[in-house]
Amino acid sequence: xxxxxxxxxxxxxxxxxxxxxxxxxxxxxxxxxxxxxxxxxxxxxxxxxxxxxxxxxxxxxxxxxxxxxxxxxxxxxxxxxxxxxxxxxxxxxxxxxxxxxxxxxxxxxxxxxxxxxxxxxxxxxxxxxxxxxxxxxxxxxxxxxxxxxxxxxxxxxxxxxxxxxxxxxxxxxxxxxxxxxxxxxxxxxxxxxxxxxxxxxxxxxxxxxxxxxxxxxxxxxxxxxxxxxxxxxxxxxxxxxxxxxxxxxxxxxxxxxxxxxxxxxxxxxxxxxxxxxxxxxxxxxxxxxxxxxxxxxxxxxxxxxxxxxxxxxxxxxxxxxxxxxxxxxxxxxxxxxxxxxxxxxxxxxxxxxxxxxxxxxxxxxxxxxxxxxxxxxxxxxxxxxxxxxxxxxxxxxxxxxxxxxxxxxxxxxxxxxxxxxxxxxxxxxxxxxxxxxxxxxxxxxxxxxxxxxxxxxxxxxxxxx
Numbered sequence: 001x002x003x004x005x006x007x008x009x010x011x012x013x014x015x016x017x018x019x020x021x022x023x024x025x026x027x028x029x030x031x032x033x034x035x036x037x038x039x040x041x042x043x044x045x046x047x048x049x050x051x052x053x054x055x056x057x058x059x060x061x062x063x064x065x066x067x068x069x070x071x072x073x074x075x076x077x078x079x080x081x082x083x084x085x086x087x088x089x090x091x092x093x094x095x096x097x098x099x100x101x102x103x104x105x106x107x108x109x110x111x112x113x114x115x116x117x118x119x120x121x122x123x124x125x126x127x128x129x130x131x132x133x134x135x136x137x138x139x140x141x142x143x144x145x146x147x148x149x150x151x152x153x154x155x156x157x158x159x160x161x162x163x164x165x166x167x168x169x170x171x172x173x174x175x176x177x178x179x180x181x182x183x184x185x186x187x188x189x190x191x192x193x194x195x196x197x198x199x200x201x202x203x204x205x206x207x208x209x210x211x212x213x214x215x216x217x218x219x220x221x222x223x224x225x226x227x228x229x230x231x232x233x234x235x236x237x238x239x240x241x242x243x244x245x246x247x248x249x250x251x252x253x254x255x256x257x258x259x260x261x262x263x264x265x266x267x268x269x270x271x272x273x274x275x276x277x278x279x280x281x282x283x284x285x286x287x288x289x290x291x292x293x294x295x296x297x298x299x300x301x302x303x304x305x306x307x308x309x310x311x312x313x314x315x316x317x318x319x320x321x322x323x324x325x326x327x328x329x330x331x332x333x334x335x336x337x338x339x340x341x342x343x344x345x346x347x348x349x350x351x352x353x354x355x356x357x358x359x360x361x362x363x364x365x366x367x368x369x370x371x372x373x374x375x376x377x378x379x380x381x382x383x384x385x386x387x388x389x390x391x392x393x394x395x396x397x398x399x400x401x402x403x404x405x406x407x408x409x410x411x412x413x414x415x416x417x418x419x420x421x422x423x424x425x426x427x428x429x430x431x432x433x434x435x436x437x438x439x440x441x442x443x444x445x446x447x448x449x450x451x452x453x454x455x456x457x458x459x460x461x462x463x464x465x
Contacts, residue, residue, distance in 0.1 A: 007067035007140070011127060012059055015120070019055055022119055023048050026112050037107040050098075054091035058083045066128040069135075069142075069165045074441040080124055081442065084117040135166030142167055143203055147191060147222075148210030149174035152236055154183060156208060170204065173197075191218070198229060210236040263440040264403055272442055277376050280449075281366040292363060296327050299351040306332040309364060314381035317404045322373040324381055325364040329355045359456055365407045377445040378406025379433035390426055397426075400433040403440075410436040410444070413451040 027047065030038050041047055062082040065071050091109065134140060144160070144167055146153055153172075160167045171188040178184040188197055198204060207226055211219050219235060226233035263269050297308045310328040313321050329352030348356070355361040368374040374381070379400040382390070391397045411417070411432035416425065436444070 007131070008063055011064040011066060014127065015055065015059070015064075015123070016052055018119075018123060019051060019116075020048055022116060023051050023112070026115060027108075030108060030111065034107070034111075037105070037111065041105055041108065050091055050094050051087075054087045054094060055083075057090045058086035061086055064124065066124050066131060069167070070159070072441075074443045076124060076128065077121060077443050078441055080117065080121045084113060084120060087116075088113045132164040136163040138168075140166050142205040143170055144168070144206045144208060145170050145173065145188075145194070145198075145204055146208050147173045147194065148236065149176060149178050149183075150210045150236075153208070153210045154180060156236065157183065170201065194222075195225060198225075198231070202229070204229075204231055206232045206234060208234045208236055260399075260434075260438050262402060262437060264437070269440065269442075273375060273440075273445070274372075276442070276445070277369050280376050281369040284363065284366045285370070289363060289366065292360065296351075296355070296360065300328060303349040303351050304328070304331050313384055314405070315384060315387040315401060316373055316381060317401060319398070319401050321384065322368070322381075324374075325367050327355055327361040327364055328352070329361045359408075359452075362407050369407070373405075375404040375406045377408055377410075377436075377448050378403050379409050379436065380412060380429075381405035390430075393423060394427055394430055396434060397430050399437065400430055403433075403437045408448060408452040409433065410448055413448050413455060 024044065027038060027041070027044060062079055065076050065079050088109070091113075095105070095109070131140070146157060146169065149172070153174075157169065157172075159165075161169055169186070171186040172178075172183055173188055173191050173194045175190045178187065188194075194207075207222070209219075209222060211222075223233050223235075225231075264273065293308075300306075300308050307328060310326045310330075311323045312326070314324040316322045329349075330347040331349060333347050352361070365374055366376075369376055387397075409432070411429040414432055416429035416432055
């Protein structure tokens with residue numbers, strides 16, 4: 001079987017054939033279910049052509065990832081969403097410029113694209129499983145060699161030896177002794193022996209090598225050798241100086257290693273998250289907030305004289321201070337900016353206690369989201385006093401401010417919610433916040449939102465006070 005590019009083209013052909021079948025099938029389904037939605041569609045071949053053109057444009061921008069050997073399922077799902085979103089825009093544009101606005105098949109387009117997103121996701125999932133099984137059975141494999149006897153090389157081996165990724169590891173070249181018996185049994189010789197070995201084994205596709213930084217000449221020699229033998233050479237830097245995710249980028253032609261991977265530093269991801277924040281917040285503020293405000297305002301005024309809203313300075317993105325908006329859930333007091341709420345806190349009035357348990361008091365923070373001070377999902381913002389205190393007690397505490405604070409977050413849906421009496425509770429919260437920053441995906445945000453809603457009606461409310 002061919003390279004990943006051939007696989008990518010093959011996926012495109014399969015997508016095109018199945019898309020044609022989908023459009024025809026969905027058209028006849030809508031004719032039966034909702035005839036009015038297809039009444040202004042007369043030319044089926046033209047409709048199919050428009051969908052294929054729209055898909056081709058979106059595929060060019062966001063090609064399939066299922067053929068990539070090491071890829072997370074979240075990345076594949078996100079790519080499908082990008083593809084369908086751009087496809088919808090291209091199809092809408094083509095239809096809009098090719099026919100009168102009155103004939104624009106809005107209902108059919110909306111229903112078809114919503115269904116096709118699910119259809120394409122199922123298709124890609126099935127194709128991915130087929131491809132992984134094919135590779136696990138020695139199909140579409142790459143034969144590689146590893147150089148070095150460092151922990152980084154050992155860790156890479158543990159990843160690449162997984163059968164479904166399709167790597168055939170011919171062996172290791174390293175100098176000295178190795179305390180890993182499995183790797184020692186695969187030793188093919190010392191580093192200098194690789195040149196002669198490759199001459200007798202011409203089917204090597206890639207070489208991954210670690211070399212100490214002072215061996216520049218060896219690295220250059222190995223790179224030149226691989227170029228002359230049509231082998232791709234990958235240098236493994238000694239990146240185990242940090243623990244956790246890291247990011248490698250270039251300043252001109254100099255590689256630099258960032259302490260951690262931060263997906264939300266990419267403009268594309270920022271845009272996606274911001275658009276979702278605006279749409280989600282507008283839905284809540286239009287559909288929920290007005291009537292909720294009336295009910296809450298009445299109950300607050302009955303039980304506790306004073307303002308309806310409570311504004312408090314909190315630490316936001318990059319350490320900047322902003323005014324966090326909440327429905328007031330406590331009696332007006334002088335300790336609001338100093339003390340966390342506790343389980344039997346006498347400052348809370350009855351309805352305020354109910355609001356805190358059900359998260360109703362947080363609803364005004366969707367205004368903060370619209371004002372770009374917060375996000376729907378992110379690390380919870382802390383009072384300024386707590387930021388100052390915990391930043392001195394907990395290592396990496398301030399890292400959580402590399403992301404915009406959220407109404408809910410990964411820490412909150414994993415049990416680190418409410419009062420933090422002990423330092424290890426806050427450490428657990430910080431650990432989850434950093435995990436979120438390093439592993440953000442749009443799908444992760446959706447999971448957190450769904451789990452937050454579920455927790456509002458589950459046993460998590462006993463931790464909310």
